[in-house]
Amino acid sequence: MNEYGNRTLLQCENLTKCYGSTTALEHVNLALEGGRIVGLVGPNGSGKTTLIKLAQHLLTPSEGTILVGGMAPGRETKAIVSYLPDRDFLPQWMSLADVLRFYEDFYTDFRRDRAEEMLANLQIPNRTTIKKMSKGTREKVQLILTMSRDAMVYLLDEPIAGVDPAARDYILRTILTNYNPEALVLISTHLIADVEPVLDEVVFLKEGQVVLHQNADALREETGKSVDGYFREVFKC
Amino acid sequence: MLSKLFKYEIKAVGRIMLPLYGASLLSALVLGIMAYFNERTAGMDVPVATLAILFTLLHMAIVIMTCVLSVTRFYNNLLGTEGYLMFSLPAGTPALVGAKMLSAVFWSFMSVVAGLLSTVAFALSYGLPHLNEETIAALSDLFAEIMKRLRLEHIQGIGLAFLFLLTAILAAAGLLARIYAALAIGHQWSSHRILGSVLAFIGLEILENWIRIFLSRTGINTYSLFLLEELDGSTMSGMTTTLLVTLAVSAVVILLYGMITSVLLDRRLNLE
Known part of the structure; x- marks a missing residue:
């Protein structure tokens, strides 16, 4: 057993989150271990983003607890979690060089050489500002920054939504070739077919509740369907 | 950090x-x-x-x-x-x-x-x-006079001016701290957060005044800067005391609003 692998890195107990009268997550119990790539799948509004935001302390639970690396989300967990939000989050005025310096300054586990190597493939000049980048390039840059950390937990919220199929391949390749193999990678998505090949486990969320948490291979074997096929069956409208 | x-x-x-x-x-x-x-x-x-x-x-x-x-x-x-x-x-x-x-x-x-x-x-x-010889001579006389007064008489006044500047800066920072606290309170609303922040700002203003009035009734005047006539503002020591009281009040106000903002954003952050 390595430092993080096979150790529970994300644990939810009776986790509930309400926005006013709307319940986004309801009594979620979940334990995810290191060394796994886990797909957090479910239709829009099923609570995927809420769960990730709770893990990153961007939201606070209405009830229950969530632990990351055995700690309540906060300053300490943020040092070991690499988070990719589902939207543009980098300051528009910053240049690529500014962003690299920013990550290097704040994250001790940031590997600048790794980021620069990947960015070189995109051929973006260092002086280009985030504002001037295309949406696809921005998303790739954000992913590269996230994956260039030697984190214990990677929380990737919809990393392939809104980009073309070629870019999706690039993003998945980037995740696979750069993540710390002892870490937990949690990928939230509703585009299951694209991420299915890389998943070790899947968690199905439906109306804020975990309806399935299983090994991806075992699921395919049991149901005789791909994860995507089974998802379509479970969430059939 | x-x-x-x-x-x-x-x-x-x-x-x-x-x-x-x-x-x-x-x-x-x-x-x-x-x-x-x-x-x-x-x-x-x-x-x-x-x-x-x-x-x-x-x-x-x-x-x-x-x-x-x-x-x-x-x-x-x-x-x-x-x-x-x-x-x-x-x-x-x-x-x-x-x-x-x-x-x-x-x-x-x-x-x-x-x-x-x-x-x-x-x-x-x-x-x-x-500039000509005449103006240069007049300027150097003026400069010499200023330096002389600085050394002899008004050194305490200069210190007071700096204290006044510091008080003004902290008073402005106090207002800003209230704005930040109001934004943090408005952020608790699920919608119309700007409106919530404006209302929170007004509410904090009223609350702050109530506290100041209550304190003044107990003999603690937190309006000292604006009520100089009530204090002995005519002497250096009176002015210094007045400014120091204002400075302390501003520091407390900043600290309180800073704590409200930090606690709300730490425990009740809702980035949606």
Whole structure:
């Protein structure tokens, strides 16, 4: 057993989150271990983003607890979690060089050489500002920054939504070739077919509740369907 | 961590303020030179007037941008989409809030300095060509007199002026701290957060006044700066006491609002 692998890195107990009268997550119990790539799948509004935001302390639970690396989300967990939000989050005025310096300054586990190597493939000049980048390039840059950390937990919220199929391949390749193999990678998505090949486990969320948490291979074997096929069956409208 | 956050705040605001300061200084220099030549050459009234308007507008822009950026940097960088980056940093919420406050105070001070410098730049560019033996002698006499008074009589007054400046800065920071607290309270609303912030600001203003009135009834006057006639403001020691009381009150106000903001953003953050 390595430092993080096979150790529970994300644990939810009776986790509930309400926005006013709307319940986004309801009594979620979940334990995810290191060394796994886990797909957090479910239709829009099923609570995927809420769960990730709770893990990153961007939201606070209405009830229950969530632990990351055995700690309540906060300053300490943020040092070991690499988070990719589902939207543009980098300051528009910053240049690529500014962003690299920013990550290097704040994250001790940031590997600048790794980021620069990947960015070189995109051929973006260092002086280009985030504002001037295309949406696809921005998303790739954000992913590269996230994956260039030697984190214990990677929380990737919809990393392939809104980009073309070629870019999706690039993003998945980037995740696979750069993540710390002892870490937990949690990928939230509703585009299951694209991420299915890389998943070790899947968690199905439906109306804020975990309806399935299983090994991806075992699921395919049991149901005789791909994860995507089974998802379509479970969430059939 | 606070120093790193402060560094990035300075950079983020500096990219807007420094060009404004530069433009203000340049316009002051050119205005001074043109005003000097206008006394000797006919037909330069319109360019000089235009430049004077530009100079005034730049100063207004500096004041407005200093105020606007002090608030928008907090709102956009912490409560907007950039909040996803900032609240993912391994930094405590008090450090995130503190960096915004320190930066706002720093740039307010810098804006005052820039205003003074551009006035000096105008005076120099207009006045230097006028220099002759007579004016140089008069200036050196004036300078000597100032230095003499500084040494002998008014050193306490200079100290008081600095204390007054510090009090004014902290009073402004207190207002800003209330705005930040109001934004943090408004952020608790699921919608119409700006409206919530405005109402929270008004509510905090009323609450603050109630507390001050209550304290004044118990003999603690927290309005001392504005009620000088009630205190012995005629003497140096009276003025110093008045300013120190105001300074202490502002520090407490900043601390309280800072705590409200930090606690709300730490325990009840809702980046949606």
